Amino acid sequence: xxxAIAFLLAATFVISVGxxxxxxxxxxxxxxxxxxxxxxxxxxxxxxxxxxxxxxxxLMKDRMQKERGEVEAPDAEEQEALELRARADQSTRVxxxxxxxxxxxxxxxxxxxxxxxxxxxxxxxxxxxxAFLTFGRIRPAHLNVVAYGWxxxxxxxxxxxxIPRLFKVTLQGGSYATAGAIVxxxxxxAGVWALLAGHSDGMEWLEFPWPVDILLVIGGALVAxxxxxxxxxxxxxxxxxxxxxxxxxxxxxxxxxxTANLPNLFGGVEQSMLNWWxxxxxxxxxxxxxxxxxxxxxxxxxxxAPIYSYSLSLIGFxxxxxxxxxxxxxxxxxxxxxxxxxxxxxxxxxxxxxxVVAVAINHHMTVARHWRLLIYSxxxxxxxxxxxxxxxxxxxxxxxxxxxxxxxTHFTHYTVAHxxxxxxxxxTLVMFGSIxxxxxxxxxxxxxxxxxxxxxxxxxxxxxxxxxxxxxxGGWLQGLAMLDETRPFMESVALTLPxxxxxxxxxxxxxxxxxxxxxxxxIALVRGGPLRRDAALFRPIPPAQAEESRS
Amino acid sequence: MTRALGIIAAAAxxxxxxxxxxxxxxxxxxxxxxxxxxxxxxxxxxxxxGREVYISLGCVYCxxxxxxxxxxAPDDKRGWGRASxxxxxxxxxxxxxxxxxxxPDLFNIGVRQPSQDWHLTHLYNSRAVSPGSxxxxxxxxxxxxxxxxxxxxxxxxxxxxAVDGDLVAKDDALDLVQYLLxxxxxxxxxxxPTADSSSAED
Numbered sequence: 001x002x003x004a005i006a007f008l009l010a011a012t013f014v015i016s017v018g019x020x021x022x023x024x025x026x027x028x029x030x031x032x033x034x035x036x037x038x039x040x041x042x043x044x045x046x047x048x049x050x051x052x053x054x055x056x057x058x059l060m061k062d063r064m065q066k067e068r069g070e071v072e073a074p075d076a077e078e079q080e081a082l083e084l085r086a087r088a089d090q091s092t093r094v095x096x097x098x099x100x101x102x103x104x105x106x107x108x109x110x111x112x113x114x115x116x117x118x119x120x121x122x123x124x125x126x127x128x129x130x131a132f133l134t135f136g137r138i139r140p141a142h143l144n145v146v147a148y149g150w151x152x153x154x155x156x157x158x159x160x161x162x163i164p165r166l167f168k169v170t171l172q173g174g175s176y177a178t179a180g181a182i183v184x185x186x187x188x189x190a191g192v193w194a195l196l197a198g199h200s201d202g203m204e205w206l207e208f209p210w211p212v213d214i215l216l217v218i219g220g221a222l223v224a225x226x227x228x229x230x231x232x233x234x235x236x237x238x239x240x241x242x243x244x245x246x247x248x249x250x251x252x253x254x255x256x257x258x259t260a261n262l263p264n265l266f267g268g269v270e271q272s273m274l275n276w277w278x279x280x281x282x283x284x285x286x287x288x289x290x291x292x293x294x295x296x297x298x299x300x301x302x303x304x305a306p307i308y309s310y311s312l313s314l315i316g317f318x319x320x321x322x323x324x325x326x327x328x329x330x331x332x333x334x335x336x337x338x339x340x341x342x343x344x345x346x347x348x349x350x351x352x353x354x355x356v357v358a359v360a361i362n363h364h365m366t367v368a369r370h371w372r373l374l375i376y377s378x379x380x381x382x383x384x385x386x387x388x389x390x391x392x393x394x395x396x397x398x399x400x401x402x403x404x405x406x407x408x409t410h411f412t413h414y415t416v417a418h419x420x421x422x423x424x425x426x427x428t429l430v431m432f433g434s435i436x437x438x439x440x441x442x443x444x445x446x447x448x449x450x451x452x453x454x455x456x457x458x459x460x461x462x463x464x465x466x467x468x469x470x471x472x473x474g475g476w477l478q479g480l481a482m483l484d485e486t487r488p489f490m491e492s493v494a495l496t497l498p499x500x501x502x503x504x505x506x507x508x509x510x511x512x513x514x515x516x517x518x519x520x521x522x523i524a525l526v527r528g529g530p531l532r533r534d535a536a537l538f539r540p541i542p543p544a545q546a547e548e549s550r551s
Numbered sequence: 552m553t554r555a556l557g558i559i560a561a562a563a564x565x566x567x568x569x570x571x572x573x574x575x576x577x578x579x580x581x582x583x584x585x586x587x588x589x590x591x592x593x594x595x596x597x598x599x600x601g602r603e604v605y606i607s608l609g610c611v612y613c614x615x616x617x618x619x620x621x622x623x624a625p626d627d628k629r630g631w632g633r634a635s636x637x638x639x640x641x642x643x644x645x646x647x648x649x650x651x652x653x654x655p656d657l658f659n660i661g662v663r664q665p666s667q668d669w670h671l672t673h674l675y676n677s678r679a680v681s682p683g684s685x686x687x688x689x690x691x692x693x694x695x696x697x698x699x700x701x702x703x704x705x706x707x708x709x710x711x712x713a714v715d716g717d718l719v720a721k722d723d724a725l726d727l728v729q730y731l732l733x734x735x736x737x738x739x740x741x742x743x744p745t746a747d748s749s750s751a752e753d
Contacts, residue, residue: 124677136610252562255567268581271646334617336639
């Protein structure tokens with residue numbers, strides 16, 4: 001124990017001094033140039049002003065481009081850049097397909113587990129005959145499958161796909177990422193089995209037994225290799241903000257995951273602090289960076305305009321790192337741990353407003369100038385709705401950390417609803433949009449059934465509204481009932497039942513939407529379905545030329 | 552590359568700093584003062600096994616083990632016990648503080664419900680003793696025998712829930728109930744933290 005603390009202290013000191021040295025070096029050598037030029041690094045020559053959405057049918061795309069403004073046909077330089085990029089996209093095909101296809105499988109499994117757990121809340125006699133079907137096993141299986149299966153794997157898949165686009169090279173060492181996906185999948189499958197069989201480590205977000213943890217660490221390390229190799233060969237002057245988030249996530253996740261899973265580091269209440277330090281950071285410093293990296297890339301890319309303020313995006317990045325890393329203990333407000341430590345977390349939770357506002361201004365202002373593109377672009381609809389949810393769930397999170405509010409919402413379903421606004425409303429919707437953008441780039445073909453995209457969108461949107469709104473109300477009422485000593489505890493249980501039932505209905509609709517999405521994605525990945533126009537470069541072409549090619 | 556290294560190093564430094572602030576420093580403070588309170592015994596062997604069953608069945612997802620201070624919430628008035636202090640958890644690893652109260656807090660369930668019979672019936676079907684409960688039934692912790700053998704613990708059931716034969720508790724059920732019965736932090740402790748300050752010496 002003492003040696004662990006000594007190690008942490010020493011490591012902090014060494015890294016601090018190293019970081020300070022680097023900072024001085026960087027300032028002296030003018031490495032921190034920011035500005036509009038950096039924001040444009042993700043665009044090729046002549047590309048600003050051109051919309052891009054491979055999930056929009058050709059006809060709609062012409063209208064979408066018209067909405068954005070007239071464009072010239074690509075000149076030779078632009079054509080060359082496009083072909084280079086198409087090759088770069090193709091270099092990610094195998095690993096990205098692995099990560100994304102796996103994430104779809106876990107999304108479906110996780111959704112079903114979630115609905116089953118939800119129904120069990122209002123039908124306590126349903127599926128009780130076997131231990132592996134009991135609520136206390138299905139629920140952690142749901143959490144781990146959606147967190148480490150769906151969210152992490154889709155986020156990594158999109159991250160790997162972004163690497164060549166951010167560094168303007170073909171993906172280096174892609175086979176490491178493929179191997180990483182395989183190892184990660186094996187780890188997850190073993191982990192889900194372990195949880196259902198009752199071998200849980202017993203702490204929320206850290207339930208997987210140690211052999212599973214080791215597999216996830218190996219899988220994660222393997223997928224880091226192409227990021228580093230490609231970084232070494234990069235051909236861009238500026239590191240775009242998405243790359244910042246990916247690089248940081250690359251170091252944060254292993255630090256968090258390994259530290260929190262070290263055996264016998266702490267017991268008792270100390271362990272609860274480690275537990276929630278991990279559990280909130282895995283959201284804030286792993287899944288959020290993956291989602292923001294995607295949103296920061298796709299929003300400007302789709303609308304064909306650089307983000308509103310590049311400097312703001314960097315402020316947002318460092319503020320997120322500083323504040324998000326210390327919010328974990330707001331999960332233990334009123335608990336048996338030193339109050340000063342809880343207060344630190346509350347203060348940082350409120351400070352989170354700064355990076356959230358920075359990100360919100362950037363995302364929403366970029367879209368607001370071209371909001372009519374939302375009519376045409378399904379990808380943009382998903383990503384923008386995700387970005388809006390990020391703002392909402394973060395502001396809600398800051399509020400919830402205040403003692404007055406937390407006293408009511410702590411220990412209730414309100415917290416569950418909030419968690420889903422973050423992981424579903426934000427991350428999942430951003431990932432849906434990103435996958436709609438990426439898959440045609442992998443297959444070289446458009447999505448076969450545009451109507452399925454619309455069905456997916458409305459099912460998950462309506463489903464999530466039915467999930468989130470009633471559960472938040474029910475949770476709040478539950479909290480008020482528990483605080484009122486004149487009302488028996490059972491009243492706080494009974495009053496939630498209609499809201500819990502609504503949650504099951506919403507969850508079922510979301511699951512249906514996921515099924516539509518997954519089937520559609522599989523058809524697209526195996527290049528099945530009606531043969532839609534091969535649009536290798538997906539470049540919007542001037543209407544005259546389009547008419548020609550159509551006739 | 553240097554810039555990328557700078558980002559990674561700075562990101563790592565910030566996270567380490569955060570770990571120091573909200574994990575290591577409070578832990579050092581807690582461990583400096585940590586002694587088992589008089590009146591708190593380590594779990595018996597059977598209860599320790601029962602704790603594993605508690606973990607394995609995921610009881611923590613609906614039951615907290617951290618009564619709050621009366622100034623914050625009326626936990627004591629519900630019979631959940633005094634506000635817990637760090638020393639209460641000295642034998643708890645992994646910790647089971649929990650984050651949900653779909654069901655009541657269990658930190659002192661052994662005081663509130665000291666009857667093995669009650670717990671066994673409640674585990675078999677909570678609605679038999681606690682109408683309106685939404686706790687799952689755990690029939691797999693029990694077996695129905697035509698006639699109980701010597702040494703079997705037979706579970707008493709109200710007529711509505713009666714089975715054909717004798718309902719006998721399996722070892723897991725008995726262990727789990729033993730753990731629940733040993734959840735008793737009714738002994739006095741020196742410093743009970745209040746909502747505004749953790750303790751005088753801070």
